[in-house]
Amino acid sequence: MADRPQGSGMPEKGTPEYDWLYGSQSQSPSSDVTRQVPAQGADRPDETRVMPVARREARGSGGQPPGRTRTAASAPPPKPKKRRWRPRLRLGLIPLLLLLIVVWLVAVPLYFWTKIDKVDAQPSGDRPGDQPGTNYLIVGSDKADDLTDEQREVLDTPERGGTNTDTIIVLHTGSGGRTMMSIPRDTLVEVPDGGTQMINAAFASGGAPLLVQRVEALTGIHIDHYVELGFGSVINTVDAFGGVEICPKQDMKDPLARLDIKKGCQEVDGLTALAYSRSRHVTALSDLDRVARQREVISALGSEAKTPWTFVNPVRYWKLNKAASGAIRVDEEMNPLDLGRFALAMTGDSQTCTMPNLSAPSDPNRIIADPDRAPALFNAIIEDTTVPKAACTPTGRARS
Incomplete structure (x- = not known):
């Protein structure tokens, strides 16, 4: 390769070695050798050119250019809109309220459970074996030591521990449904030493x-x-509900029971409800009609107990548990969970019957279990099956 010309400056135009760069003067202007492009002028407007950069003023804080003061005539910046305050429930508040409600609903019955009397109800001797479902024996006694002095004066009854029972009901719950069977107090039964007894x-x-x-x-x-329920359990529980509805089918005036009401559905207080369930000297069938009214009052209490207001109203809930605990006795084997199941059974829809019965041959004022129809009702409860309609009547007498 030929040595390059030595020198300190740029190569001069016209030097033969560099004609390829600058071209030679002997070459025509139309040759395609590299040539210097004339500078852009006004006579060549279509050629691409650099546009002048728009000058942008910097702005300082407050939206004003630096060094410039906002005058009174300048429009103020828009004010931010005020957000309306709206109450917000925190997610943790609702679970807390629900927890408090559950604690209240559980704690109140547990507290009054400690106030309930427990009795030994375990019989001696041979007993029927275990059976499906659960059977409760509900006994209404003339226990009056749970009455106030005012209630005792109205009922004209002394304070006593309860020696008689006007109500005997077997409440069965199971897969065959709920059945409430009354056993009339005048029913004759055999006793171990021979003979019969009410x-x-x-x-x-x-x-x-x-x-x-x-x-x-x-x-x-x-x-x-x-x-076991006493007088006070009916009076105070009905009053805790604010009354219950009964529907007598005739005018009823019984001075012995201190009852005086008209025919038709009506709201009554605790004393009237008790008198209505105890009266036995007005209707033709006496005690048989009375057991039907007793079931009517118990069912009315169950209907009131299962309404949401019972659980939503803390005062009503407290009074109800207090009234029940003050006039109830349960067997020693029962626990709070068993009592809860009993309460649920009482508030559920039940098939109500009186034990199929006949007048006793030896005494028309006494009755005996009907040997033809009673076993069908007894066996349905024992086997936890549906009770036959023919065996379930309000008074226990055969349908006509």
Whole structure:
């Protein structure tokens, strides 16, 4: 390769070695050798050119250019809109309220559970074996020591521990449904030493264990739990609900029961509800009509207890538990969960019956279990099956 010319400056135009760069003067202007492009002028407007850069003033804080003061005539910046305050429930508040409600609903019954009397209701001797479902024996006694002085004066009854029972009901719950069967207090039953005796006499002579034994011997139904209600349980519980509805089918005036009401559905207080369930001297069937009214009052209490207002209203809920605990006795084997199941059974829809019965041949004022129809009702409860309609009537007498 030929040596390059030495020198300190740029190569000069016209030097033969560099004609390829600058071209030679002998070459025509149309040759395609590289040539210097003339500078852009005004006579060549279509050629691309650099556009002048728009000058942008910097702005300082407040939206004004630096060094420039906002005058009074300048429009002020728009004010931010005020947001309306709206209450917001924090997610943690709702679970807390629900927890407090659950604690209240559980704690109140547990507290009053400690106030309930427990009795020994375990009978002696042979008993029917365990059976499906659960059977409660509900006993309404004339226990009056839970009444106030004012209530005792109205009822004209002394304070006593409860020696008689006007109400004997077997409440069955299971897959066959709920059945509430009344056993009339004048029912004659056999006794171990021979002869017969009214079933309510067992309560007077032997208390809860003997009454359970007589009911089991009569029906073959195994009694799982015993619940005894006194006068005060009806009065105070009805008043805690603010009254219950009863529907007498005729005018009823019974001075012995202190009852005076008209025919038709009506709201009554606790004293009237108790008198209505105790009266037995007005209607033709006496005690048989009375057991039907007793179930009517119990069902009315159950209907009131299952309304949401019972649980939403803390005052009503407290009064209800207090009234029930002050006038109830349960067997020693029952626990709070068993009592809760009993309460649910009482508030549910039940098929109500009176034990199928006939007038006793030896005494028309006493009754006996109908040997033809009663076993069908007893067996349905024992086997936890549907009760036949023919065996379930309000008074226990055969349908005409």
